Amino acid sequence: MTSQTTAPAIAPDDRAHDDRPGAPVSPELHREQRIRSFHPRKGRMSTAQHDALARSWDGYGIRVDGKRALDLDAWFGRPDPRVVLEIGFGMGDATATMAGAEPDRCVLAVDVHTPGHGNLLRRIESDGLDNLRLAEGDAVVLLRDQLAPQSLDGLRIYFPDPWPKARHHKRRLIQPEFVALAASRLRSGATVHCATDWEPYAEQMLDVLSASPELANLHADYAPRPDWRPVTKFERQGLAKGHVVRDLLFRRV
Template sequence: MTSHPASPAALPDDVVPTQLGAPVPDDLHRERRIRSFHPRKGRMSDAQRAALARLWERYGLRVDGRSRIDLGELFGDPELPVLLEIGFGMGDATATMAAADPGTGILAVDVHTPGHGNLLRRIESDGLANVRLAEGDAVVLLRDQLAPASLAGLRIYFPDPWPKARHHKRRLLQPEFLELALSRLRSGATVHCATDWEPYAEQMLEVLSASPELENPYAGSDGGYAPRPEWRPVTKFERQGLDKGHVVHDLVFRRR
């Protein structure tokens, strides 16, 4: 680790120390494409800021679309199966799942800077060796930086539902995105999605079921939805949805 000239706590709340190699706006890799997310820097606690400064160089990477990622090298184990988790929020559920399954690597990508700081804090406090963080666009990460058939699974939990009809095109799980993601999944890989927004669940089910490269082990029960796995922790967004009376749907498909 390199030494750093300033304490992260001394920086303004909306500034990330770029000299640390931490997340920064990508001015050199912009695309004219509908985005399914809004970059969210937000206010960080001192603990999150300190963890970001201290641990990003070891556990984090910036999505720049320029270099292919060797997952075996990234995790220090070429035999470790690696899942991609898109949108981990504050990272508490990610940390819990990683601790329960140390034999699986999790590459967690998000654009929420406080979440990166919080997950890094959990990695350190929980002694997690099987989590790496990526900051940036998951589409760029999949398309330009991950090798074909390199992933053992894909997790998308409670993505932005973009409830207004005119915004449905911004939803992440579209046929084009799925085609890209499947090209990076090895045979037998699992695609696991969850949402508390009923219309989005229906769209997810339709898109996933339409792919000839996927099979649904739960096609004959509960309309094709999977039972909620006990090992998937209740997330903050899930809890908010449940408090509003929403029904949570899990979708679990397997790559042929």
């Protein structure tokens, strides 16, 4: 197991509504009048996931509360760390694999799936991933209220909910307002990498990202699938259904 640093921005009573030791709090506690791109998902946890939360959440995780900015240097224990924000990591196995392959790069992974947090903490312990930290809650609040401008070296969004019904398209994460916010938190030269197996959403991603004056496409349209991006569970499911997977790679100008 890796040595732990103390995670910032957690008040003593932040987990008062959950009787599992070390468990994060539902993002519903941070309420806003805003259309969300996600539903909070608790789900059933295995004993191993539960125990990893109890052991390691305080050292590696925070709840997104929108109350104070994160000190990324102190949290990762590195001066001026190269931090990539990953939004929506699922069970976290692909996230852990990428973090292990790039020990000089730090990863801040945010999701609302409690079993996924437990599983990723288990991987942090077993793989010795000192460069990986977790956040539980709304990624928009995290970006807007807790991450400083030009503090990120990259953004990863792999297989977000496509909200396929037309009346739900407003819930999709990749919208002009979100891209403008995310771009403001990226350093010059930072990379935005998105992937989806839902073709209409890929088209929307391409249109929205291309329209941003702060971003430049690294390819003519879609990017070749990078070898360093592990195949995720959602990707395997999409491929099994005959879907075409699209990657998009943009750079902050």
